[in-house]
Amino acid sequence: MHSFRLLKTSPRSQARAGELVTPHGKVPTPVFLPVGSQGTVKTLTPDEVKELGYKMLLANTYHLYLRPGIDVIEKAGGLHNFMGWDGAILTDSGGYQVFSLSPLRKVSDNGVTFRSHIDGSRHHITPELVIQYQESLGADIIMVLDECPAHDDSPSKVKRATERTHRWAERCLKAQKRPDQALYAIVQGGMSAELRQESAEYLSSLDFPGYAIGGLSIGEPKPTTLTMIEETVACLPKDKPRYLMGVGSPEDIVEAVARGVDIFDSALPTRVARNGALFSWEGRKNISNAVYKEMEQPIVASCDCYACRNFSAAYLHHLFSCGELLAYRLATIHNLNFIAELVAKIKGAINDGTFLSFKDKFLATYQPADEPTRLAQKQKWLKRRNLSQ
């Protein structure tokens, strides 16, 4: 019911193109999953997500457990039915959210006790419960419960979290009952190359159908992120899909594909869209900038997304300046279309054997947010972020 096959590997990089088969359709890789934590990709209907070319999306067990409750979705016949999405779904276990969103939590080997970020109510999850919840939700790909240390935690704390993540992964594997869902492991290990290798090797020995790289892009400098990806991928089996969790800026996708990653998810493209930052091949453009006030062309002249085909930059600027809800929707469509196009170009280049030159050309033109700004924004966001995603 599930399979992954490699179709092409890049001759002088780790980049690869492949295909995931899931009970809800085939998904070519590399693939980016739009984030719909609460069972909705913010502002869009499932039809629109599909029209943008997406075949798989991500939802979150933590959010859905708190609202509307796992039982409500189970009674509705599962998450696909509940949210009206007939493509593939990957649910994160909620481990990361418990560690990043919950105001109070207590971790023991048994599991995690935490308080809801919504109403403060107390909850307890274990690796077994997290599998049970994800079996009730019925996603195609489900994730183990992991413990994600902070990027600046002490080495001993990171080691403890990594080892606990391994024990939990084994328990998740044992707890799994549904044969139609693929359960992926999550590699931790903080910012230590040794721990990353150890974690990847240990989890590889358990023969999961897929491997995620967790605990990255959580406030560490970008070169560290990329090194940790390399160290992890080097110890993962070649024939299994590799999923880099929570990473999804255009430049990060290109860099991580070059290092052998197949699957991505991130709220970044949709979140920055709602803040008025629109992707272009030169970098992000801030639609609130006064230069757009009277621009009759679309914000990206070459773009064929619904927003750019139908509306001028001036109109988008106006909608943002008024806080009109249509603004967030059009910007979301634009950014998800850009990511879909970027991933399609990456795939094409891998298949043509021209990935490295595509990468160089892309990175020479695309201007990412500079590193101090990026880190400052990330810290700020981690602190007072939109709790709902």
Added chain:
Amino acid sequence: MHSFRLLKTSPRSQARAGELVTPHGKVPTPVFLPVGSQGTVKTLTPDEVKELGYKMLLANTYHLYLRPGIDVIEKAGGLHNFMGWDGAILTDSGGYQVFSLSPLRKVSDNGVTFRSHIDGSRHHITPELVIQYQESLGADIIMVLDECPAHDDSPSKVKRATERTHRWAERCLKAQKRPDQALYAIVQGGMSAELRQESAEYLSSLDFPGYAIGGLSIGEPKPTTLTMIEETVACLPKDKPRYLMGVGSPEDIVEAVARGVDIFDSALPTRVARNGALFSWEGRKNISNAVYKEMEQPIVASCDCYACRNFSAAYLHHLFSCGELLAYRLATIHNLNFIAELVAKIKGAINDGTFLSFKDKFLATYQPADEPTRLAQKQKWLKRRNLSQ
């Protein structure tokens, strides 16, 4: 370029079916105009508004003058172009908004000095300027500048405002240069039958191509609203369209059609949608009610709108409970679809000669908000309303 013809009148009521011809297409009447004060029907694309069956919408000169500015829209080739809507548009002059939204205003015969509700900046408009702005925006139907007294203003104040409205209407008529726009007059007169008659008769003598009834549904009891409509309509020419401004609850539409009104606009259907109140033939349903938490059927089983065809009440309940933006959009689609269907049924009944029995049946089943609740809500809304609509 503009015309109005009556196609059918109801034998035992004032209800009538007709057709408006505008430079942007034919519009059958009775017609309800969705409100897009800022050049967008909140949450929807122009395509969606069209798919719901609407052929004309309303935008507001006051809002567009403040943001993005009349010049921006003029440079974009007019409002149709700017917002991507190729159907008909009616722009309100902004008179009502100046009187209801501006924190400070000074009225003289010359015009109104007011402060922006957005940034407090000072502005001055005159009847001539309001016509000039609307000619730049380029709507199909434009409105005179009027002075709208409060529903409990003293008789002498109401009389002064009504007479000033008449003088301003004459000046607007003289100021009009574009022959391709239809300029409608606005009847005022507060809650006085005599003043309403006087106003309707005076303005009728000026031979405008259409007549609006202004200054109603602004906090007065419902029976007063209906009486004022009757008194006004009785003095308006039969062969001109009659437009009841700012009225659009389902029961009000039915009652006003019975009294001879052809055109309606109101932010109510879209505003209450965003608050989770969804129209059904039995009345409004509050999607946040716990009974919907697990309801697998759509909120209105018989409804064929996009939201009800694709999503359960439970899913909508969930989206509202999370404050997800898709919630407001689906609810807006539902309510605008309901109003479109209601107006289609009204038209059908007028054409079949069965309007009165349709009206009785509708009002027997449809449960409006009870009068004390409605008035309390209205007062509350007038006080701290969403300033952007």
